[in-house]
Amino acid sequence: MTVKQLSLPELVEACGDLGIRNVGLWREPVQAYGLEATAKLVRDAGLTVTTLCRGGFLTALGPKERDAALADNRRAVEEAAVLGTDTLVLVSGGLPTGSRDLHGARERIADALGELGPYAESHGVRLAIEPLHPMFASDRCVVSTLAQALDLAERFPAQQVGVTVDTYHIWWDDTAPAQIARAGAGGRIHTFQLADWTTPLPEGVLNGRGQIGDGAIDMREWRGYVEAAGYTGPIEVELFNDGLWSRDGREVLQETARRFLTHAM
Amino acid sequence: MTVKQLSLPELVEACGDLGIRNVGLWREPVQAYGLEATAKLVRDAGLTVTTLCRGGFLTALGPKERDAALADNRRAVEEAAVLGTDTLVLVSGGLPTGSRDLHGARERIADALGELGPYAESHGVRLAIEPLHPMFASDRCVVSTLAQALDLAERFPAQQVGVTVDTYHIWWDDTAPAQIARAGAGGRIHTFQLADWTTPLPEGVLNGRGQIGDGAIDMREWRGYVEAAGYTGPIEVELFNDGLWSRDGREVLQETARRFLTHAM
Numbered sequence: 001m002t003v004k005q006l007s008l009p010e011l012v013e014a015c016g017d018l019g020i021r022n023v024g025l026w027r028e029p030v031q032a033y034g035l036e037a038t039a040k041l042v043r044d045a046g047l048t049v050t051t052l053c054r055g056g057f058l059t060a061l062g063p064k065e066r067d068a069a070l071a072d073n074r075r076a077v078e079e080a081a082v083l084g085t086d087t088l089v090l091v092s093g094g095l096p097t098g099s100r101d102l103h104g105a106r107e108r109i110a111d112a113l114g115e116l117g118p119y120a121e122s123h124g125v126r127l128a129i130e131p132l133h134p135m136f137a138s139d140r141c142v143v144s145t146l147a148q149a150l151d152l153a154e155r156f157p158a159q160q161v162g163v164t165v166d167t168y169h170i171w172w173d174d175t176a177p178a179q180i181a182r183a184g185a186g187g188r189i190h191t192f193q194l195a196d197w198t199t200p201l202p203e204g205v206l207n208g209r210g211q212i213g214d215g216a217i218d219m220r221e222w223r224g225y226v227e228a229a230g231y232t233g234p235i236e237v238e239l240f241n242d243g244l245w246s247r248d249g250r251e252v253l254q255e256t257a258r259r260f261l262t263h264a265m
Numbered sequence: 266m267t268v269k270q271l272s273l274p275e276l277v278e279a280c281g282d283l284g285i286r287n288v289g290l291w292r293e294p295v296q297a298y299g300l301e302a303t304a305k306l307v308r309d310a311g312l313t314v315t316t317l318c319r320g321g322f323l324t325a326l327g328p329k330e331r332d333a334a335l336a337d338n339r340r341a342v343e344e345a346a347v348l349g350t351d352t353l354v355l356v357s358g359g360l361p362t363g364s365r366d367l368h369g370a371r372e373r374i375a376d377a378l379g380e381l382g383p384y385a386e387s388h389g390v391r392l393a394i395e396p397l398h399p400m401f402a403s404d405r406c407v408v409s410t411l412a413q414a415l416d417l418a419e420r421f422p423a424q425q426v427g428v429t430v431d432t433y434h435i436w437w438d439d440t441a442p443a444q445i446a447r448a449g450a451g452g453r454i455h456t457f458q459l460a461d462w463t464t465p466l467p468e469g470v471l472n473g474r475g476q477i478g479d480g481a482i483d484m485r486e487w488r489g490y491v492e493a494a495g496y497t498g499p500i501e502v503e504l505f506n507d508g509l510w511s512r513d514g515r516e517v518l519q520e521t522a523r524r525f526l527t528h529a530m
Contacts (some may be wrong), residue, residue: 100483101483138464148439204465207469218365218366
């Protein structure tokens with residue numbers, strides 16, 4: 001998503017040129033290019049797919065919408081399996097229109113995970129609940145903290161449900177380091193993502209994630225927490241940023257790799 | 266601030282017409298109209314000033330900036346005393362330019378409170394730390410949760426330092442109800458403010474606070490938590506909203522009073 005201006009073949013070629021061996025993919029470009037074709041493309045290039053983004057949006061009130069969401073999440077699990085990744089990232093969903101019941105929405109997510117968890121496990125895929133920054137609580141994700149995400153995940157086996165640790169969403173939270181330790185102790189850190197916090201936020205606040213090193217977050221500090229918790233998996237850089245998207249994708253990928261080495265290693 | 270388009274005399278007159286007996290004031294319009302003149306205006310109208318907004322911005326690294334901030338906060342305390350309010354709201358300040366040290370910034374706030382608390386108490390004024398929504402953590406307020414605010418406040422006597430409970434900033438936080446109980450048990454709920462959460466957020470996210478009833482927050486629920494914690498003081502409605510500011514101020518004040526009765530009582 002950081003370089004969504006690149007087609008999948010361009011992305012794979014650019015990763016090869018830069019020595020990047022792992023890549024996180026989003027469902028939309030994969031579906032557009034073709035699931036089997038994408039799987040072959042990355043496999044032939046020797047690339048490993050770290051995660052598939054994203055399932056989720058599990059807070060619907062109506063049974064028809066709920067069934068549709070569950071069906072879509074089962075498809076996402078199947079897509080992850082075909083791509084060879086063991087992790088499907090979940091953005092849980094916001095409040096239904098007119099609802100003010102955060103607790104009820106979170107419980108509906110738990111209900112859905114009870115159905116999706118075993119289905120994912122049977123495909124060798126783990127669900128990774130991503131707490132999103134509290135500024136997304138009403139319209140995108142009612143799971144706002146790592147503690148909330150773990151409260152949900154721990155109702156299920158770790159090989160079914162864990163969490164996504166993303167610096168952008170949790171950097172402000174002084175309880176997050178302890179929650180990372182909790183997640184690590186339970187084997188529930190299913191992926192670790194980096195993005196920096198920059199201001200002013202753009203209208204709608206979705207596409208303002210900062211390039212590594214441009215903002216307020218100490219990447220090494222958070223990498224330290226995650227590694228101290230036993231995480232040894234890949235580290236993803238996921239930037240939603242209109243400025244980066246308007247530039248040459250290969251240049252942005254190279255810059256991002258350089259920033260990663262400078263600020264996170 | 267909800268109707269900052271009204272002059273202070275217009276505000277006082279409109280409050281009288283609507284039967285509103287309590288008003289929270291901001292320093293800038295008070296200073297512009299004159300401190301003594303404002304005190305006389307509200308006193309003659311029989312209005313009580315609930316709080317003065319705002320002191321704070323206590324995170325500076327340099328000794329010169331720190332001294333200037335402390336001096337400004339002492340002036341704010343004096344202004345509160347002249348206006349006859351016992352509560353000065355504090356917005357603690359963001360990260361200094363280039364800093365990524367949230368913990369250090371929070372400790373500098375504690376240092377400053379150690380100097381300001383006794384000064385405030387000697388003027389009959391209590392400082393009310395306002396946790397701001399985590400989306401303001403880098404540029405406005407490194408205190409993002411009620412728990413963090415109470416961790417700071419509890420280092421000092423309650424008659425010196427407490428907290429501001431504002432629905433807009435804490436509504437997403439499932440630990441906030443327990444923190445409200447903690448604050449109430451310690452006599453530290455120094456004011457209670459309402460604003461609703463509406464999306465999409467505007468660029469810069471400062472002036473998007475929703476009119477009561479327009480958004481995702483259950484006002485009665487939060488009023489219930491605060492009252493169960495023993496709070497019996499006034500309830501303020503504080504909206505930063507470009508749309509409301511562009512309308513007739515008396516009409517907005519009337520609408521706000523009506524919305525308060527419909528959604529919070």
